[in-house]
Amino acid sequence: MSMIEKADIEDLLKNIIDPNVETDLMSAHSVKSIDVHGGHVLVNIELGYPAKSFIDGFKLQITDQILALEGVSSADVNIIVNIVTHGVQNNLKPIANIKNIIAIASGKGGVGKSTTSVNLALALAAEGANVGILDADIYGPSIPTMLGLSGYPESQDNKTMMPKVSYGIQTISIGYLIEPDQPMIWRGPMVTNALQQLLNDTNWSNVDYLIVDLPPGTGDIQLTLSQQIPVSGAVIVTTPQDIALIDAQRGLGMFEKVNVPVLGIVENMSMHICSECGHEEAIFGSGGGMAMAEKNNLELLGSLPLDIHIRQFADSGRPTVVADPNGRATEIYKEIARKMSAKLALKSKDYSSKFPNIVVQNT
Numbered sequence: 220m221s222m223i224e225k226a227d228i229e230d231l232l233k234n235i236i237d238p239n240v241e242t243d244l245m246s247a248h249s250v251k252s253i254d255v256h257g258g259h260v261l262v263n264i265e266l267g268y269p270a271k272s273f274i275d276g277f278k279l280q281i282t283d284q285i286l287a288l289e290g291v292s293s294a295d296v297n298i299i300v301n302i303v304t305h306g307v308q309n310n311l312k313p314i315a316n317i318k319n320i321i322a323i324a325s326g327k328g329g330v331g332k333s334t335t336s337v338n339l340a341l342a343l344a345a346e347g348a349n350v351g352i353l354d355a356d357i358y359g360p361s362i363p364t365m366l367g368l369s370g371y372p373e374s375q376d377n378k379t380m381m382p383k384v385s386y387g388i389q390t391i392s393i394g395y396l397i398e399p400d401q402p403m404i405w406r407g408p409m410v411t412n413a414l415q416q417l418l419n420d421t422n423w424s425n426v427d428y429l430i431v432d433l434p435p436g437t438g439d440i441q442l443t444l445s446q447q448i449p450v451s452g453a454v455i456v457t458t459p460q461d462i463a464l465i466d467a468q469r470g471l472g473m474f475e476k477v478n479v480p481v482l483g484i485v486e487n488m489s490m491h492i493c494s495e496c497g498h499e500e501a502i503f504g505s506g507g508g509m510a511m512a513e514k515n516n517l518e519l520l521g522s523l524p525l526d527i528h529i530r531q532f533a534d535s536g537r538p539t540v541v542a543d544p545n546g547r548a549t550e551i552y553k554e555i556a557r558k559m560s561a562k563l564a565l566k567s568k569d570y571s572s573k574f575p576n577i578v579v580q581n582t
């Protein structure tokens with residue numbers, strides 16, 4: 220029997236693709252160590268994104284492939300998760316106790332941006348991350364309703380607010396501070412101030428990802444926000460309709476302008492599945508999200524169906540990911556959450572690998 224060597228294991232790991240980053244384990248810099256003693260192989264892997272529902276299956280897949288190599292008698296594969304802080308645009312100052320801010324944006328209203336934000340936040344939490352949501356939709360805050368929360372946030376020092384917590388998610392929203400039927404007639408600068416206060420005056424606790432549910436559109440407010448809040452990445456939610464796509468394209472342009480990397484596109488309401496007969500119908504067209512992703516060299520992170528349960532769960536304050544944890548839609552939300560956070564983890568590695576090698580020459 221031939222002896223197994225570390226290089227053989229490296230070769231194997233170069234051919235195992237992590238589906239969340241869509242890159243092999245070696246190129247993604249996920250392999251921290253490989254030890255080979257006789258026929259025993261020990262591999263330590265570190266993922267930069269939460270992946271509770273994925274790790275066991277992936278570990279088994281890697282172990283089986285190592286065991287199938289000639290000369291291997293036993294294999295141990297350890298996978299740990301380490302979520303770190305990633306870079307932000309224009310060297311803005313990080314917010315205390317928040318590692319990464321991800322903005323969720325849409326070009327136009329009503330495409331399901333808030334529903335997607337809430338479910339992605341819950342999906343990140345289900346995958347093992349500490350998560351917060353900042354409801355930046357000052358004119359139409361919907362996060363409190365979707366998470367079944369209301370009432371004024373508590374304050375322990377009369378200066379800062381405690382986030383209101385639901386299903387383990389820390390949240391803050393202007394909706395907690397105003398009466399539900401109070402009209403919001405603020406001008407741009409007031410809104411920007413209110414938002415900065417919500418972000419900075421909340422006692423966040425050890426947040427890995429703060430999801431910011433931005434207002435729809437790409438006006439001055441969104442632009443100012445994306446210039447003032449230290450955002451690590453953005454996700455664009457769109458429906459497959461042409462008009463929504465045109466607006467979403469503008470959203471993309473806005474983030475490019477302020478140097479915030481767009482992590483990908485989520486297509487919402489992409490297919491209607493009839494609750495009576497199961498028939499699938501592309502009410503808002505089909506393939507639009509994919510076409511847009513391809514055109515902009517971005518990834519379509521996933522597509523959610525137009526599903527009456529998604530609306531009913533969100534309206535009742537118990538979004539899909541908590542109401543139906545084993546359902547297909549939850550699986551899609553978790554997959555998108557993993558891909559989006561994996562993309563973020565990979566981007567900063569890309570960035571660090573772009574630094575030139577410094578060669579010191581002895582003359």
Ligand SMILES: Nc1ncnc2c1ncn2[C@@H]1O[C@H](COP(=O)(O)OP(=O)(O)OP(=O)(O)O)[C@@H](O)[C@H]1O
Pocket residue numbers: 325327328329330331332333334335356359361434435487488523524525526527528529530531533534
């Ligand atoms: N995939 C889906 N299937 C069925 N209903 C959905 C889906 N996504 C969102 N909805 C419903 O569509 C409506 C609009 O969703 P939501 O409030 O999330 O949109 P939005 O883009 O945040 O809107 P706005 O920013 O204009 O307030 C809600 O009633 C929501 O429950």
